[in-house]
Amino acid sequence: MYLWQGVGRYYPVMTEEQRIKELRQRLNYCNYRYYIENDPVVSDFEFDTMLRELQDLEAAHPELADPNSPTVRVGSDVTNEFRSVQHAFPMLSLSNTYSLDELHEWIDRVQKEIGESEFVCELKFDGTAISLTYRHGALLRAVTRGDGTRGDDVTENVRTIRTVPLTLTGEDYPDFFEIRGEVLMPYASFDRLNAEREANMEPPFANPRNAAAGTLKQQSSQVVARRGLDCTLYQLAGDNLPYDSHWGSLEAARRWGFKISDKMAICHNTEQIDAYINYWDTARKALPFPTDGVVIKVNRFSDRRALGFTAKAPKWAVAYKFKAEQALTRLLKVTYQVGRTGAITPVANLEPVLLAGTVVKRATLHNADQIAALDLREGDMVYVEKGGEIIPKITGVDLAQRPADSRPLEYITECPECHSPLVRYEGEAKHYCPNQSHCRPQILGRIIHFIRRKAMNIDGLGEETVELLFENGLVGCIADLYDLKAEQLAVLPRLGEKSAENIINSIRHSTEVPFHRVLFALGIRFVGETTAKYLAAHFRSLDAVMAASREELIEAEEVGDKIADSILDYFADEQNRAIIERLRAAGLQFEARQQTPASEALRGLSIVISGTFRDHSRDELKAMIEAHGGKNLAAVSANTSYLLAGDKIGPAKLQKAQKLNIKIISEEEFYRMIADNMVGGTASDTPASGQTQHTDTAEAADENTPAQPQQGTLF
Numbered sequence: 115m116y117l118w119q120g121v122g123r124y125y126p127v128m129t130e131e132q133r134i135k136e137l138r139q140r141l142n143y144c145n146y147r148y149y150i151e152n153d154p155v156v157s158d159f160e161f162d163t164m165l166r167e168l169q170d171l172e173a174a175h176p177e178l179a180d181p182n183s184p185t186v187r188v189g190s191d192v193t194n195e196f197r198s199v200q201h202a203f204p205m206l207s208l209s210n211t212y213s214l215d216e217l218h219e220w221i222d223r224v225q226k227e228i229g230e231s232e233f234v235c236e237l238k239f240d241g242t243a244i245s246l247t248y249r250h251g252a253l254l255r256a257v258t259r260g261d262g263t264r265g266d267d268v269t270e271n272v273r274t275i276r277t278v279p280l281t282l283t284g285e286d287y288p289d290f291f292e293i294r295g296e297v298l299m300p301y302a303s304f305d306r307l308n309a310e311r312e313a314n315m316e317p318p319f320a321n322p323r324n325a326a327a328g329t330l331k332q333q334s335s336q337v338v339a340r341r342g343l344d345c346t347l348y349q350l351a352g353d354n355l356p357y358d359s360h361w362g363s364l365e366a367a368r369r370w371g372f373k374i375s376d377k378m379a380i381c382h383n384t385e386q387i388d389a390y391i392n393y394w395d396t397a398r399k400a401l402p403f404p405t406d407g408v409v410i411k412v413n414r415f416s417d418r419r420a421l422g423f424t425a426k427a428p429k430w431a432v433a434y435k436f437k438a439e440q441a442l443t444r445l446l447k448v449t450y451q452v453g454r455t456g457a458i459t460p461v462a463n464l465e466p467v468l469l470a471g472t473v474v475k476r477a478t479l480h481n482a483d484q485i486a487a488l489d490l491r492e493g494d495m496v497y498v499e500k501g502g503e504i505i506p507k508i509t510g511v512d513l514a515q516r517p518a519d520s521r522p523l524e525y526i527t528e529c530p531e532c533h534s535p536l537v538r539y540e541g542e543a544k545h546y547c548p549n550q551s552h553c554r555p556q557i558l559g560r561i562i563h564f565i566r567r568k569a570m571n572i573d574g575l576g577e578e579t580v581e582l583l584f585e586n587g588l589v590g591c592i593a594d595l596y597d598l599k600a601e602q603l604a605v606l607p608r609l610g611e612k613s614a615e616n617i618i619n620s621i622r623h624s625t626e627v628p629f630h631r632v633l634f635a636l637g638i639r640f641v642g643e644t645t646a647k648y649l650a651a652h653f654r655s656l657d658a659v660m661a662a663s664r665e666e667l668i669e670a671e672e673v674g675d676k677i678a679d680s681i682l683d684y685f686a687d688e689q690n691r692a693i694i695e696r697l698r699a700a701g702l703q704f705e706a707r708q709q710t711p712a713s714e715a716l717r718g719l720s721i722v723i724s725g726t727f728r729d730h731s732r733d734e735l736k737a738m739i740e741a742h743g744g745k746n747l748a749a750v751s752a753n754t755s756y757l758l759a760g761d762k763i764g765p766a767k768l769q770k771a772q773k774l775n776i777k778i779i780s781e782e783e784f785y786r787m788i789a790d791n792m793v794g795g796t797a798s799d800t801p802a803s804g805q806t807q808h809t810d811t812a813e814a815a816d817e818n819t820p821a822q823p824q825q826g827t828l829f
């Protein structure tokens with residue numbers, strides 16, 4: 115029986131089933147107001163409290179599971195299989211043009227055929243196309259474009275996209291329909307993702323489009339949920355829809371809860387269409403997501419029917435694509451960078467040139483094959499482009515301006531830093547310097563990775579200090595850090611006694627860092643933060659990881675052939691094993707700690723948790739509090755001892771804690787508090803589990819294809 119409703123109000127008694135239903139409705143509505151209307155109706159804290167209550171209730175009532183519950187937004191760790199599904203209506207593409215003249219010819223043709231016409235101009239979103247099917251107002255299926263006739267069923271992943279409504283609002287939506295649009299990765303999500311990938315030694319995505327498409331095909335919807343995708347819809351499809359225009363149909367879809375662009379405009383002639391294009395060619399640069407053109411569509415469905423289709427595309431729509439900004443400049447020199455894995459990246463050094471508002475001096479060349487394909491030579495005049503990519507690239511050479519005495523570029527055969535002969539592994543486009551232990555950028559890169567906040571968090575040290583220590587012969591590998599003495603540091607330039615002491619202290623503290631972060635810090639290729647967590651949860655000790663065979667490694671979640679091979683290579687290396695033994699002797703955590711390392715460290719303390727945390731989910735923190743004798747409370751009150759605050763802490767909770775003078779502690783302070791108060795035992799740090807949220811409700815969507823029109827026109 116439930117008395118507690120919403121947050122802060124009492125309502126009449128209701129059953130748990132009713133409460134689940136109500137929470138789902140409220141959370142869906144809150145999501146809609148937050149993500150679609152940008153006008154939140156509850157605080158983060160209230161939202162989180164309701165979500166947590168719903169998660170608990172759903173866990174207690176598996177019989178009431180619903181694939182469209184708002185709890186599925188966090189994704190599940192069930193491995194996705196992407197069934198191939200036939201589209202009810204083919205997903206056509208658009209005719210493209212880069213030429214305003216061609217666009218004007220198209221407008222003339224349309225006007226000649228149907229007389230006075232109405233056009234809708236829209237942005238052309240640069241993501242990946244998706245088709246959503248709704249039945250009885252609930253999301254049934256999400257399918258990629260595929261070959262236009264059949265696509266992949268990516269429903270579980272799409273359910274995690276906050277702007278995709280799981281259930282619709284209003285009453286006038288068709289009982290069964292498809293709606294199509296674009297899954298996008300906003301620049302902010304893209305930048306964050308690539309920074310993470312680089313830190314994990316994974317190749318970054320070239321542009322947000324590839325990142326969005328790659329993310330939709332992720333095996334785990336939990337990973338998708340974290341990547342911050344967005345979805346804008348631009349086309350309603352179904353049989354006998356009761357609308358007579360595109361504009362009208364999208365207005366209706368907006369009322370049902372879909373995210374429909376607010377940048378659309380109705381235009382009546384060439385001048386208005388040109389003005390829209392001109393405006394957005396510049397204004398799009400300030401948008402938070404990528405666009406690559408404008409789509410011009412005939413508005414009235416009766417006119418569309420009159421115009422019809424070609425084999426591939428409708429005659430009633432056309433895409434005008436913006437030109438990628440280009441500049442011509444001289445290639446002065448090609449230089450080579452060595453990454454921390456030894457990968458060589460050629461870099462084009464250019465005569466500075468203004469491109470898309472910034473001065474460009476360098477461009478990436480990726481690898482030797484690309485240089486050969488462009489027949490690039492030093493001294494050439496080259497075209498530099500900034501398309502969807504962040505880093506400018508060279509797209510061509512102006513051969514007419516090639517100096518008569520130019521010679522083909524010879525790719526280096528030796529490492530520019532340590533002069534070791536370069537190698538090229540089978541199937542890899544890049545060259546590598548194999549001299550891991552004596553090549554400066556590789557050594558420094560590994561140490562800098564090791565000390566990062568998300569790894570060993572040795573915050574007394576920075577990149578410059580690491581270089582200083584290296585130049586002075588004090589560190590040559592990560593294990594050397596643990597032999598450092600304050601006296602050795604204090605005498606170095608720019609370091610005094612105080613900072614020397616800080617460094618030594620933070621190195622000492624790093625021996626408390628939990629095992630999964632140690633595993634990540636080692637810098638094993640492709641073993642990023644998440645993989646390290648999965649490995650730690652599965653094997654529970656470094657010795658077990660080291661002893662695992664290829665087959666055993668692959669049994670751990672998210673570990674495939676590539677990662678398994680990289681782990682095996684790493685531990686097969688004798689020098690790496692020697693470093694591991696020195697780290698073991700230094701006291702680093704090589705084991706995941708007990709699931710419930712019961713202690714009395716938090717006896718008598720009431721702790722409220724709010725926000726998101728680096729190492730543990732809120733559920734895990736809750737379990738830790740209880741395992742150490744403390745109490746976890748949902749709301750801040752005068753009886754609260756501490757507010758454990760993560761990122762994005764709910765503002766209401768924070769305010770209340772401040773008002774009541776309740777001490778606010780960080781994740782680190784919390785761990786330290788347990789470690790300091792534990793008698794005799796080792797410091798606490800519980801489940802080295804990779805799962806950050808737990809939802810078991812994400813059952814596969816209804817597999818049975820409902821009775822649906824196999825043929826039909828779009829409108």
Ligand code: IVH
Nearest residue numbers: 206207208236237238239242243348409428
């Ligand atoms: S309408 C039959 N509208 O461009 C026409 N497409 O080359 C269906 N796209 O596959 C598409 N923004 O992925 C339409 N506002 C927009 C669009 C858009 C991006 C993409 C879409 C489509 C491709 C066509």
